[in-house]
Amino acid sequence: MQKINYFPKRKELEKVIKNLSKKDITLIVTDFDDTIFSRYEQLNWTDELSLLLQKNRWNKWNEVIKNIIWIDSFMKKFYENKTFPKDIISTMNPKYDLILTAWYIEIQKAKMKATKLENFPIEIVLHWEEKPQKVLEYIIKIWFIPKKIKIYEDRTQHFEASKKDFEEITNSQLEIIFIKMNWNNWELEQKKVA
Numbered sequence: 113m114q115k116i117n118y119f120p121k122r123k124e125l126e127k128v129i130k131n132l133s134k135k136d137i138t139l140i141v142t143d144f145d146d147t148i149f150s151r152y153e154q155l156n157w158t159d160e161l162s163l164l165l166q167k168n169r170w171n172k173w174n175e176v177i178k179n180i181i182w183i184d185s186f187m188k189k190f191y192e193n194k195t196f197p198k199d200i201i202s203t204m205n206p207k208y209d210l211i212l213t214a215w216y217i218e219i220q221k222a223k224m225k226a227t228k229l230e231n232f233p234i235e236i237v238l239h240w241e242e243k244p245q246k247v248l249e250y251i252i253k254i255w256f257i258p259k260k261i262k263i264y265e266d267r268t269q270h271f272e273a274s275k276k277d278f279e280e281i282t283n284s285q286l287e288i289i290f291i292k293m294n295w296n297n298w299e300l301e302q303k304k305v306a
């Protein structure tokens with residue numbers, strides 16, 4: 113497997129980060145899909161709309177939502193007025209704790225609005241492997257280095273692989289917690305992996 117360069121902008125980011133002061137704060141950075149909110153329904157229901165999504169799981173997913181189902185209907189059906197566990201959200205400070213999600217901006221932003229999480233800081237990357245560098249950029253945005261950064265993710269591999277470099281750049285501690293979420297009514301399963 114080809115080694116991923118997680119921090120292509122390392123040099124320029126490091127220069128800025130060096131000037132930041134450290135705060136005795138634990139910053140929470142959480143993923144959204146299947147960490148805060150389960151996609152169980154859209155991936156398991158057997159009505160026409162859900163089946164259409166399931167048939168187009170990967171590269172056509174976005175197109176199908178945007179052009180066939182429409183973003184509004186997708187949100188109404190799967191996100192609006194749904195209950196979901198608040199285990200993570202309830203521990204987060206909307207002043208700086210971050211929801212870091214991947215995929216298409218338009219759809220991800222609509223999900224935040226539909227689940228009433230739009231008051232939290234949100235960053236969106238196109239590909240999962242861009243998340244570790246995005247956290248560095250976010251640290252510059254909030255202009256302090258947290259003593260510790262807690263990552264909640266159902267796909268922890270990129271954070272695990274970049275942890276050593278991340279900690280070297282920030283001189284902060286990165287704690288990675290794997291979340292297994294199977295349904296919005298189910299209990300979250302949490303496990304510290306690194």
Ligand SMILES: [Mg+2]
Pocket residue numbers: 143144145146147265266267
């Ligand atoms: Mg996820």
